[in-house]
Amino acid sequence: SFLSDSNGGGVLQGSASECVLVAMxxxxxxxxxxxxxxxxxxxxxxxxxxxxxxxxxxxxxxxxKAAIISLVTLRKLEPDSNSSLRGEILSKAIxxxxxxxxxxxxxxxxxxSTGSCSFDNLEEIGRVAKKHGCWLHVDAAxxxxxxxCPEFQHLLNGIELVDSxxxxxxxxxLMNFDCSCLWVKDRKKIIKSFxxxxxxxxxxxxxxxxxxxxxxxxxxxxxxxxxxxFVFRCYGISGLQQYIRNHVRLAQLFESxxxxxxxxxxxxxxxxxxxxFRLKGKGDKLTAHLLANINHS
Amino acid sequence: SFLSDSNGGGVLQGSASECVLVAMxxxxxxxxxxxxxxxxxxxxxxxxxxxxxxxxxxxxxxxxKAAIISLVTLRKLEPDSNSSLRGEILSKAIxxxxxxxxxxxxxxxxxxSTGSCSFDNLEEIGRVAKKHGCWLHVDAAxxxxxxxCPEFQHLLNGIELVDSxxxxxxxxxLMNFDCSCLWVKDRKKIIKSFxxxxxxxxxxxxxxxxxxxxxxxxxxxxxxxxxxxFVFRCYGISGLQQYIRNHVRLAQLFESxxxxxxxxxxxxxxxxxxxxFRLKGKGDKLTAHLLANINHS
Numbered sequence: 001s002f003l004s005d006s007n008g009g010g011v012l013q014g015s016a017s018e019c020v021l022v023a024m025x026x027x028x029x030x031x032x033x034x035x036x037x038x039x040x041x042x043x044x045x046x047x048x049x050x051x052x053x054x055x056x057x058x059x060x061x062x063x064x065k066a067a068i069i070s071l072v073t074l075r076k077l078e079p080d081s082n083s084s085l086r087g088e089i090l091s092k093a094i095x096x097x098x099x100x101x102x103x104x105x106x107x108x109x110x111x112x113s114t115g116s117c118s119f120d121n122l123e124e125i126g127r128v129a130k131k132h133g134c135w136l137h138v139d140a141a142x143x144x145x146x147x148x149c150p151e152f153q154h155l156l157n158g159i160e161l162v163d164s165x166x167x168x169x170x171x172x173x174l175m176n177f178d179c180s181c182l183w184v185k186d187r188k189k190i191i192k193s194f195x196x197x198x199x200x201x202x203x204x205x206x207x208x209x210x211x212x213x214x215x216x217x218x219x220x221x222x223x224x225x226x227x228x229x230f231v232f233r234c235y236g237i238s239g240l241q242q243y244i245r246n247h248v249r250l251a252q253l254f255e256s257x258x259x260x261x262x263x264x265x266x267x268x269x270x271x272x273x274x275x276x277f278r279l280k281g282k283g284d285k286l287t288a289h290l291l292a293n294i295n296h297s
Numbered sequence: 298s299f300l301s302d303s304n305g306g307g308v309l310q311g312s313a314s315e316c317v318l319v320a321m322x323x324x325x326x327x328x329x330x331x332x333x334x335x336x337x338x339x340x341x342x343x344x345x346x347x348x349x350x351x352x353x354x355x356x357x358x359x360x361x362k363a364a365i366i367s368l369v370t371l372r373k374l375e376p377d378s379n380s381s382l383r384g385e386i387l388s389k390a391i392x393x394x395x396x397x398x399x400x401x402x403x404x405x406x407x408x409x410s411t412g413s414c415s416f417d418n419l420e421e422i423g424r425v426a427k428k429h430g431c432w433l434h435v436d437a438a439x440x441x442x443x444x445x446c447p448e449f450q451h452l453l454n455g456i457e458l459v460d461s462x463x464x465x466x467x468x469x470x471l472m473n474f475d476c477s478c479l480w481v482k483d484r485k486k487i488i489k490s491f492x493x494x495x496x497x498x499x500x501x502x503x504x505x506x507x508x509x510x511x512x513x514x515x516x517x518x519x520x521x522x523x524x525x526x527f528v529f530r531c532y533g534i535s536g537l538q539q540y541i542r543n544h545v546r547l548a549q550l551f552e553s554x555x556x557x558x559x560x561x562x563x564x565x566x567x568x569x570x571x572x573x574f575r576l577k578g579k580g581d582k583l584t585a586h587l588l589a590n591i592n593h594s
Contacts (some may be wrong), residue, residue, distance in 0.1 A: 014311045014475075015515035024367060043346045045368050061493045062516055069514070070344050071368070097455065176310075178519055194365065196358045216310035217366070217514070221357055223477055254391060 002165070002183040004210065010183040011215040012224050017062035019166035020183040022216050024053065024066045026164070027135030029193040030106035034133075048072065052055060053106040056120055058113035060139060072105070078142050082269060083116050085109065087124025103293050106135045109162075111155055112143025116267070117274035119143070126161025139166045139179070145172035146248070146272055149241050155271075158179035163189075170246070172273070173240060174231050179224055182216075188189065190215050209216050247273045281297035299462070307480040308512040309521050310570050313429045313438035314359035316463035316479040319487065319513050321350065321363045321403060323461070324432030326490040328402035330476075345369065349394050350403040353382035354418055355410035357436060358366075362518065369402070375574075379566060380413050382406065384421025391429050403432045406459075408452060409440025413564070414571040416452050417439070423458030435489040439476070442469035443569055445540050445544070467545070469570070470537060476521055479513075485510050544570045 002161050003048035007202040013019045028051065051072040051147040056079045060296040077093055079085045093103045107129040109120040122138065129136040138159075144167020146152045159165070164184045169175040184190050192213040213219045235243065251273045257263045258277045278287040299305040302496050310316045313515035325348065332344040348369040352360050353376045374390055376382045391401045404426040406417040419435065427432040435456075441447045441464020456462070466472040489509040510516045532540065541548045548570045555561045555574045565573040575584040 015517070017515050021514060045346045046343070048345060048368065049340045049342045064493045065491060065514070068491065069366075071345065103312075178515075194362060196361045196365065217318060217362070218314050218475075219362075220312070 001160075006184045007187060008183065009187045009210060010181055011094030011212050012221075012228070013166075013180045013182050013216055014178050015062075015097070015214055016139060016166055016168050016180050017065060017205075018216065019164075020060075020062050020108070020139055020178050021066040021069060021139065022182060022193075023135070023137040023164040023166070023184075024070050026167045026190045027106040027137070028070050028072060028191045030135060030189055031103060035103065041189050047103065048187055050101065050145070051105045052102050053103065053108065054093060054134075055108040056083075056110055058083050058085070058114070058115055058118055058120075059110050059116050060141070063108050063114070063139070066104060070168060072297075073102075079118065079120070085120040085125055087121060087128045090125050091128045091131075094128065094134070096133070104132050104134050105287040109136060111138055112146075112272060113142035114142070116276050117143065117270075117272050118268065119271075120160030122156070122161070123199040124158075127164065131163055135163045138162050141166060141168045143167075143179075143272055144166075145169060145240075146183065146244050148173075148237060149244055151274075169231075171226065174235065174243060175228055177224065177227060179228060187215070251275050254280045298456075298482050301484075304484060305480065305482045306507060308509050310463075310479050310513055311475050311515075312359075313357070313436060313463055313465050313477050314362060315325070315513065316359075316403070316438075316461075316477050317359050317434065317436055318366060318435040319479060320370070320432070320461040320481075321367050321405075321464070323365050323481070323487045323490045324350075324403040325369060327432060327486055328400060330536070332400065334378040336375070342362055344400070347398065347400040348402045349399050350399065350405065351387060352405040353380075353388060353407055353410070355380050355382070355415055355417075356407050357411050357438065358403050358586050360436070361440060366480075370399075376415065376417070379420045380410060380415030380439065382417040382422055384418065386539060387422050388425045388428075391425065395429070401431050403434065406435045408435055408437035408555055409443075409569060411439070413442065413573050414567075414569050415565065416568075419455030419458070423455040423457075427458055432460045433458060437464060438465045439468045440464075440569055441478075442466060442537075443541050444485075445470075445534060446541055456541045458546055462521070466525065466528075471532065472525055474521065474524060476525060482520075521589050527540075532581045548572050563579070 007177055017260055030043050031051055036044040048071055053067055053072055053074050055076055057076045064074055075093055077085060077089050097104055107125055109122055109125050111119050126136055147156055166180055166182045168180045170177060170179045175198045189204055195214045255266055255275045258266050263279060264277050265280045266277050268276060279290060329341050329344055329347055333341040345368055349369050349370055350364055352373055354373045355376055361371055372390055374382060374386050385470045394401055404422055406419055406422050408416050423433055463477055463479045465477045467474060492511045505583045546579055548567055552563055552572045555563050560576060561574050562577045563572060563574050576587060
């Protein structure tokens with residue numbers, strides 16, 4: 001249902017920050033319209049202070065930036081011991097806020113966090129989001145590329161509950177330019193948030209083709225998808241899978257070296273290319289010192 | 298005062314739409330903070346429905362898009378017979394809105410409109426904007442490139458009243474990639490609207506260098522200014538001036554051909570590369586038909 005021959009579709013944005021912002025603006029528009037329909041006597045914008053979005057503390061700071069731009073409240077929730085946001089925590093937070101008269105309108109799930117490459121429980125948070133009428137966006141900026149390998153696709157369980165999804169092929173799929181993919185299940189909701197018409201933008205193909213200027217902030221853009229198509233043609237699906245699997249293999253190799261060394265401990269569940277490690281029992285200060293030394297070397 | 302060794306500075310954005318949006322978000326933040334300081338008992342966001350921005354009807358639709366995203370009201374004002382927004386019209390509109398209890402917070406001036414390459418009267422609207430405490434942004438997406446030629450710099454009169462300014466060297470200065478320059482007079486005001494900190498974004502150079510991730514929507518970006526530097530080095534100031542002047546000369550040549558042909562009339566004041574013309578006295582329908590024929594040829 002993310003394909004363009006259904007009600008959905010995808011567009012390339014300039015950065016993951018832009019994808020998250022565009023999704024949040026669409027979610028905000030949907031929520032404000034709903035509140036306006038319920039209370040047509042009040043100014044649509046007057047409901048803004050009630051809107052609350054939710055994400056894990058592991059979420060990338062671009063979620064916070066999107067909330068600042070959108071002027072909505074963002075609640076950053078505590079994930080479980082595997083750094084995964086779970087349904088119960090989300091459910092509790094949403095119910096607390098609803099009891100206060102606030103309006104939960106969006107949940108941002110993370111597949112492959114920046115800090116530890118952790119994965120939110122998409123099925124659980126998806127069910128909670130749907131129950132409370134929240135837009136569910138998934139940020140898989142880094143890890144999304146790995147989903148071309150069947151062995152990682154179980155991390156996508158619950159994707160049918162998602163309204164929008166982003167991943168950056170420029171992070172881990174050999175695209176050598178700024179290229180963030182954003183898919184939505186209902187393109188009308190994105191278009192509604194941005195649509196502006198001007199005489200010099202009119203076209204006789206209006207309505208017959210996708211006008212991507214209504215899908216985000218810029219009105220014109222380079223033909224970036226052509227470069228992407230060439231990368232796909234050059235490597236093929238098996239070539240790209242091999243590239244991802246080799247990185248994962250290297251991470252596992254590095255992990256095994258760290259685990260063999262008594263001075264260090266591994267801190268994350270290594271599933272893709274990120275290995276988090278630190279000096280054992282010496283506190284953060286010495287690890288920070290080690291990091292500074294590595295950065296200077 | 299737009300240079301980085303003062304309080305100002307510049308940053309490359311991905312599109313003119315993004316420049317205008319970033320400026321509007323900074324202006325909105327400044328206005329909401331001022332209103333919050335005056336009324337600390339009210340929610341900062343609750344003042345949003347009062348904010349009004351102003352531009353000419355000639356302004357690019359990206360201004361409207363920025364207003365939709367920023368959730369502020371935009372008033373599009375009637376320009377004079379040369380399609381130039383004048384101080385008196387702006388002053389009247391602002392005073393009307395202030396009398397209604399609204400809060401004028403931003404004026405968007407246009408140097409080189411998309412429709413007819415017209416120029417707002419920057420000195421006049423600048424004085425009005427300053428009088429009413431409005432942020433003044435100038436969109437010179439196309440025409441800005443021509444200001445490297447001294448003979449066009451008089452169109453910049455009043456620039457000292459401007460808070461932010463954008464131009465697109467990818468439109469008319471030989472940059473072959475998405476490249477929109479945004480300058481601000483007080484970088485702190487931009488930074489304040491976007492600043493988000495995260496552990497993985499910390500740097501030991503914090504405060505010592507410009508962190509451009511605080512100047513807009515994306516958190517990372519390509520080193521685009523290097524390409525720009527190479528274009529400057531390749532052509533030099535005189536090479537770029539020659540390039541601009543040649544385009545202007547060609548537009549004037551085309552204008553003289555149109556003027557010699559009795560069937561056509563020229564509709565704009567041709568100052569740069571845009572010549573607007575139509576069939577004389579035949580109404581818009583025939584001109585639209587001519588345009589369709591040209592587009593199909």
